[in-house]
Amino acid sequence: MSKNTIPYKIYLEENEMPKAWYNLRADMKNKPAPLLNPGTGLPLTAEELEAVFCKELVAQELDNDTPLIDIPLEIRDFYKMYRPSPLVRAYCLEEKLKTPAKIYYKFEGNNTSGSHKLNSAIAQAYYAKGQGLKGVTTETGAGQWGTALSMACSYLDLDCKVYMVKVSYEQKPFRREVMRTYGASVVPSPSETTQVGRQILERHPGTTGSLGCAISEAVEAAASEPGYRYVLGSVLNQVLLHQSVIGLEAKAAMDKYGIKPDMIIGCAGGGSNLGGLIAPFMGEKLRGEADYQIVAVEPASCPSFTRGTYAYDFCDTGHICPLAKMYTLGSDFIPSANHAGGLRFHGMSSILSQLYHDGYMEAVSVEQNSVFEAAEQFARVEGILPAPESAHAIRAAIDEAIRCKETGEEKTILFGLTGTGYFDLVAYEKFHNGEMSDEIPDDEMIARSVAKLPKVE
Ligand SMILES: *Cc1c(COP(=O)(O)O)cnc(C)c1O
Numbered sequence: 001m002s003k004n005t006i007p008y009k010i011y012l013e014e015n016e017m018p019k020a021w022y023n024l025r026a027d028m029k030n031k032p033a034p035l036l037n038p039g040t041g042l043p044l045t046a047e048e049l050e051a052v053f054c055k056e057l058v059a060q061e062l063d064n065d066t067p068l069i070d071i072p073l074e075i076r077d078f079y080k081m082y083r084p085s086p087l088v089r090a091y092c093l094e095e096k097l098k099t100p101a102k103i104y105y106k107f108e109g110n111n112t113s114g115s116h117k118l119n120s121a122i123a124q125a126y127y128a129k130g131q132g133l134k135g136v137t138t139e140t141g142a143g144q145w146g147t148a149l150s151m152a153c154s155y156l157d158l159d160c161k162v163y164m165v166k167v168s169y170e171q172k173p174f175r176r177e178v179m180r181t182y183g184a185s186v187v188p189s190p191s192e193t194t195q196v197g198r199q200i201l202e203r204h205p206g207t208t209g210s211l212g213c214a215i216s217e218a219v220e221a222a223a224s225e226p227g228y229r230y231v232l233g234s235v236l237n238q239v240l241l242h243q244s245v246i247g248l249e250a251k252a253a254m255d256k257y258g259i260k261p262d263m264i265i266g267c268a269g270g271g272s273n274l275g276g277l278i279a280p281f282m283g284e285k286l287r288g289e290a291d292y293q294i295v296a297v298e299p300a301s302c303p304s305f306t307r308g309t310y311a312y313d314f315c316d317t318g319h320i321c322p323l324a325k326m327y328t329l330g331s332d333f334i335p336s337a338n339h340a341g342g343l344r345f346h347g348m349s350s351i352l353s354q355l356y357h358d359g360y361m362e363a364v365s366v367e368q369n370s371v372f373e374a375a376e377q378f379a380r381v382e383g384i385l386p387a388p389e390s391a392h393a394i395r396a397a398i399d400e401a402i403r404c405k406e407t408g409e410e411k412t413i414l415f416g417l418t419g420t421g422y423f424d425l426v427a428y429e430k431f432h433n434g435e436m437s438d439e440i441p442d443d444e445m446i447a448r449s450v451a452k453l454p455k456v457e
Contacts, residue, residue, distance in 0.1 A: 008091060010253040012084040018248040019071060021241045023060075024279045024351060026067035027286040030358055032237065032350035033325030035061075036312060041456060044322055052219060054229050056127040060238040069241065071123075078122045078155065079245065082111035087253040088417075092381040094401070101404035103397060104261070105417040106250045106277060107384065112178070115342075115387065115419030116273045117148035117233050120242035124231040125152035134227035135159025139189065139214030141269075142168050142342045142389070143175030144419060145233030150184035160184040161228075163191065163217045165344070167208035175423045189214035196220050196318035210334045211345045216318025234270025235315065235324070235349050243276025250414065251280045261292060261414035263400060267392035268296035268305065268363070269342045271349030277416040278361070285360060294361040296352065297392040299371070300440045302335040304328060304348045305356055305363035307446055312456040313347060323454060326353040329441075330449030336439030339368065339427035340388040346449075366395045368438040372431040374398050375421065387419035388427055 025031055034043035049058040060069065071079075090103040108116035128136050135158050140146030146162035153160035162184050169176060169188040176186050189209050190197040196216040200207065207213070215232070222230035233239065254261065264281055266274030274296055284290040296305055304327045314331040315321040326347045329335075333346040348356075355361050375391035377398065378384070386394060393415040404411050421428065430436045 006089055006257055006259070009086040009088050010257065011086055012249055012253055014080060016252055017076070017079065017084050018245055018252070019076065020068040021071055022244040022248055022279050022283060023063060023067055023069055023241050024244070024275070024282055025064040025237065027283045028354065029286070030354055031064045032354045035322040035324055036456065038314065038319065038323050038454065052222060052230050054124070054127045054131050054133070056130065057124060057238050060241055061236060072126060075123055075126050079119070082118065083245070084249050085110055085246070087250055090382055093378060096381045097398065097401050097405065099401040099405045100408055100410045101401040102410065102412045103401055104259070104412070104414045106246055106414070107417045108246060108273070109384065109387070109417065109420035113144060113148035113151050114422065115144040115148065116243060116246060116276070117145045118151060119245050119276070120233065120239045120272065121145070121148035121152040122155070123242045125149065125156050125158055128229060128231065129156045129158055133158065133229055135161065136229055136231045137161045137163070137218040137222040138231050138233065139163045139165070139211060139218045140168070140233070141165050141211045141344055142340070143172050143179070143423065144342055146184065146186065147175055147178050149231065149233070150179040150182035153184065154182040161221060162186045163189040163214040163221070165189055165209040165211060165214050171426050172423050189217050191217060193217070194220045196320060200317060204334070207334060210317060212315070212317035212331055215316040216320050219316065219320055234272040235345070235347065237351060239272045240275035240279070240349055240351055243272045244279040246273065246276040246416065247279040247281060250277060259412060260290070262411045263293040263295065263413045265295045265297060265393050265396045265400070265413065265415040267343060267389050267416070267418060268298050268348065268352070269389060270345050270347070271352040273416050273418045275349055275352055282355065282360065295396060296356070296361060296363040297396045298363060298365050299340055299343050299392065300365045300367045301438055302329065302344050302346070303365040304346065306365045308348070309450050309453065310353060310357050311453050313453050315347060323456060324350050326350050327356065328453070329446055330452055332452050333446070333449040339424065339430070340371070340392065342389040343392065364396060366392055367440070369431065369436055371395050372428065372436065384417065385421045386417060387421045388424050390416070390418040393417070
């Protein structure tokens with residue numbers, strides 16, 4: 001096919017952008033398991049959830065049936081500042097790999113926060129504002145979510161308090177300063193500022209923290225300050241709902257040019273970008289209208305899907321959050337200081353966990369050095385410096401393209417390029433200096449952590 005048949009970059013027109021989010025749960029026969037109250041073991045009611053989360057977001061969280069949920073006009077206007085995001089045909093990468101595969105990526109790094117997380121941040125801030133709240137608290141791993149949320153909050157004039165995983169706070173001071181530029185206050189976690197933070201520090205002195213710890217602290221802070229609610233950047237159903245804009249745009253752009261992906265790949269931390277990217281494609285698959293091979297890519301140091309257990313577990317280390325049924329390594333699992341901070345979560349979205357359990361998608365894990373090799377190869381030919389998280393998807397896409405070269409298959413591959421890596425240059429430096437290691441947990445370590453899963457009938 002001539003290069004000119006399909007443009008390097010496909011942008012939708014503004015009027016072609018989605019006006020509603022797609023709620024994948026509406027098409028799932030086996031719905032994701034409900035969040036449980038850890039005290040009673042019963043599904044959480046809206047009233048209980050509203051003590052922690054914004055009202056409208058609770059409604060979205062619990063809605064398993066409405067397929068399309070209108071995107072409020074104000075959010076659509078905000079989206080227009082950085083969307084539609086381009087769908088790029090990776091012609092240069094294909095050429096370099098000499099593969100017959102056709103590779104596309106949906107690039108979500110075209111905003112100052114540098115990742116897809118802004119898609120949900122603006123929605124969550126919008127509903128918090130609508131409820132008349134003073135502000136929100138949250139956790140951040142690598143800092144992308146905190147950055148996105150601080151941008152959204154400053155736009156809407158909301159206060160924003162971010163508990164940042166200590167290892168990232170130290171490794172990524174630049175993100176911290178972007179957050180402060182947007183008016184957020186940033187606390188390294190675990191901290192002495194919350195009860196749960198002090199407990200964790202006592203039990204694990206010298207810990208570099210984890211998303212699980214930071215979540216506990218942010219929830220406690222929201223619950224103890226009037227006018228505040230907690231918001232979360234991944235894992236939850238509502239976040240996957242907001243991120244469906246990624247997949248809806250990608251599908252609209254592909255449909256416009258008559259392209260059908262055979263394989264869709266995304267990195268998976270809590271599952272939000274992958275859940276968003278695959279949403280409309282998975283919807284077709286669930287309705288029996290089309291088939292796609294869907295692959296989640298996770299770090300070998302935090303292999304929730306590939307080595308985790310499908311069970312109810314706490315979302316946080318401090319055990320103050322609801323129980324979610326998911327593929328989990330155990331809420332006590334603190335992964336090694338992997339540079340893909342956004343993928344260091346012990347659990348996984350309940351929606352994706354159910355789909356994986358039912359055989360609708362696959363998962364692979366990849367090691368850190370090979371991820372950075374892929375990142376570098378990609379940067380050199382495609383011109384974008386990828387986030388380490390995104391590079392997990394690049395690794396899997398390149399591996400598949402190489403397989404296609406061997407078999408001669410002209411497979412069409414779509415992957416999510418979730419963000420840019422300008423704030424991850426300490427990680428790139430380690431890689432270039434040959435100082436990057438990967439601590440892959442042994443079976444015993446995972447078994448120890450999983451043995452402590454809460455007992456739920
Ligand atoms: C947070 C993040 C991820 C992982 O989060 P998901 O919820 O699994 O999407 C991936 N890539 C980037 C750039 C991120 O910031």
